[in-house]
Amino acid sequence: MWLDYLARFWSVQLALVHGLGVLNAIHAVLKVRSPQGAFGWALALAGFPYAAIPLYWVFGRSKFIGYRRARPESDTPLDRAAQEALAALMPLRADVPSDSPLGTPRHSLSFFPATRGNTITLLRDGAETFPALFDAIERAEHYLLVQFFIVRDDRLGRELLRRLAAKARTGVRVFFLFDEVGCHSLSRRFFAELCAAGARVEPFRTTRGRGNRFQLNFRNHRKVLIADGHLALTGGLNVGVEYNGEDARFGPWRDTHARVIGPAVQALQMPFVEDWHWATGEILTLDWQPATDVTPGQTVQVLATGPADDLDVCALTFLRLINSARRRLWLASPYFVPDPAVLSALQLAALRGVDVRVMLPDRPDHWLPYLSSFSYYDALARTSIALHRYTAGFHHQKIALVDEELAAVGSINVDYRSFHLNFELALLVADAAFARDVAAMLEADFTRCRCVDLATEYAGRPWWFKASVRVARLLSPVQ
Numbered sequence: 001m002w003l004d005y006l007a008r009f010w011s012v013q014l015a016l017v018h019g020l021g022v023l024n025a026i027h028a029v030l031k032v033r034s035p036q037g038a039f040g041w042a043l044a045l046a047g048f049p050y051a052a053i054p055l056y057w058v059f060g061r062s063k064f065i066g067y068r069r070a071r072p073e074s075d076t077p078l079d080r081a082a083q084e085a086l087a088a089l090m091p092l093r094a095d096v097p098s099d100s101p102l103g104t105p106r107h108s109l110s111f112f113p114a115t116r117g118n119t120i121t122l123l124r125d126g127a128e129t130f131p132a133l134f135d136a137i138e139r140a141e142h143y144l145l146v147q148f149f150i151v152r153d154d155r156l157g158r159e160l161l162r163r164l165a166a167k168a169r170t171g172v173r174v175f176f177l178f179d180e181v182g183c184h185s186l187s188r189r190f191f192a193e194l195c196a197a198g199a200r201v202e203p204f205r206t207t208r209g210r211g212n213r214f215q216l217n218f219r220n221h222r223k224v225l226i227a228d229g230h231l232a233l234t235g236g237l238n239v240g241v242e243y244n245g246e247d248a249r250f251g252p253w254r255d256t257h258a259r260v261i262g263p264a265v266q267a268l269q270m271p272f273v274e275d276w277h278w279a280t281g282e283i284l285t286l287d288w289q290p291a292t293d294v295t296p297g298q299t300v301q302v303l304a305t306g307p308a309d310d311l312d313v314c315a316l317t318f319l320r321l322i323n324s325a326r327r328r329l330w331l332a333s334p335y336f337v338p339d340p341a342v343l344s345a346l347q348l349a350a351l352r353g354v355d356v357r358v359m360l361p362d363r364p365d366h367w368l369p370y371l372s373s374f375s376y377y378d379a380l381a382r383t384s385i386a387l388h389r390y391t392a393g394f395h396h397q398k399i400a401l402v403d404e405e406l407a408a409v410g411s412i413n414v415d416y417r418s419f420h421l422n423f424e425l426a427l428l429v430a431d432a433a434f435a436r437d438v439a440a441m442l443e444a445d446f447t448r449c450r451c452v453d454l455a456t457e458y459a460g461r462p463w464w465f466k467a468s469v470r471v472a473r474l475l476s477p478v479q
Helices: 002-031 035-047 049-059 065-069 077-092 125-139 155-169 188-196 264-280 313-324 340-351 367-374 377-381 416-421 432-446 463-474
Strands: 115-124 143-148 173-178 200-203 224-227 231-235 256-261 298-305 328-332 355-361 386-390 399-402 406-410 422-430 449-451
Touching: 077 115, 077 264, 115 125, 115 264, 115 432, 125 155, 125 224, 125 231, 125 256, 143 155, 143 264, 155 173, 155 188, 173 188, 173 264, 188 200, 200 264, 224 264, 231 264, 231 406, 231 422, 256 264, 256 406, 264 298, 264 422, 298 313, 313 340, 313 399, 313 406, 313 416, 328 432, 340 355, 340 377, 355 432, 367 463, 399 432, 406 432, 416 422
Parallel strands: 143 173, 173 200, 328 355, 355 386
Antiparallel strands: 115 256, 115 298, 143 224, 224 231, 231 256, 298 422, 328 399, 386 449, 399 406, 406 422
């Protein structure tokens, strides 16, 4: 008798799981971004629900609905802060052509306008970046906003926290925000001294809220430090000894950050305020009055993107950059997993005679995106796009250089995750002198690269490597 009951119990459980799989398959058909993704998820959920359902709950979402709903409605404290910052920046908005990737106030992908009166300084590698970070901390008199995707419990991470704690003890308000996935190895004890000094330390809390507890696929990938609303640093470097070239596994670490003085700092503050509001429910009281550093200075557009945007702002901005190129388009990224629209735009740029170069690392730090990049060799080989693999250490910088007057520096990789799933931050700088500095930096990097023979290098690989590449490409939304 008990065997009959057990059989009925498992029959009911199996029916429920398959029914739940069908319901999730319907949800995937209605909600997943691409037809290919919707079909793949629906097939897996209907045919193999036992494994597919938990994977779909973790990786199936393409929009961060909870964060979007927490964004400012009219006449809320967060909305009033955003409007105060916008009103202060509008008198300093730069005049840019209507077809510029920066966008006019009516045609911009950013909430804030491009501003004039900025001074942007390139910071090459950890040797220039970390002293500049520590100097900014020492300069702070009122508050410090600090946000990183990864902070290591090592010599460099502890030095950052020691300096922040010392500043907090002098009365400077310190707000520290970190991503739980990037900092998964850290314990609360790591932040004990900083908290004891009076600083506020908070995780980003991607899974906060009843409906968000399974969404582990969104990351806050931003890296920024802001002092008093007048000085900021942002770019590609996290905090750890490997980013300073001190890790034996990676050796020299090639990366780029930027130091910003001027009204663009106010625009950099707002994404932090919004992230802090999501994590804590609080609205920070900050200085929203910009100070021009020089006149006319450099024109800068702050680009803050993420999975809560109504549009795919990150991917659309890259399309704008690529489509605007007439002579030169150089991209530097540790990962290359572009979506079909970006890949097509790169091909079209090469076909119209643009010098298109892509710089990637020659060694992997993460195997899935490294393998995925090989799946694009055939598409790149059909045009004159040149692929360069950096050989003098690990290459991690995120740079775009367009023609002779526009460059982008930030946290955005040329991959599916940055375009659609991560919260990212970048500076678009329209300035010929800055573009020359970036060009000189990249030209030096190209001398440390090997130029890939796209027609033969992948074709000569063994079958098991090609199979791994195809599997990695299929998993691109979760890399």
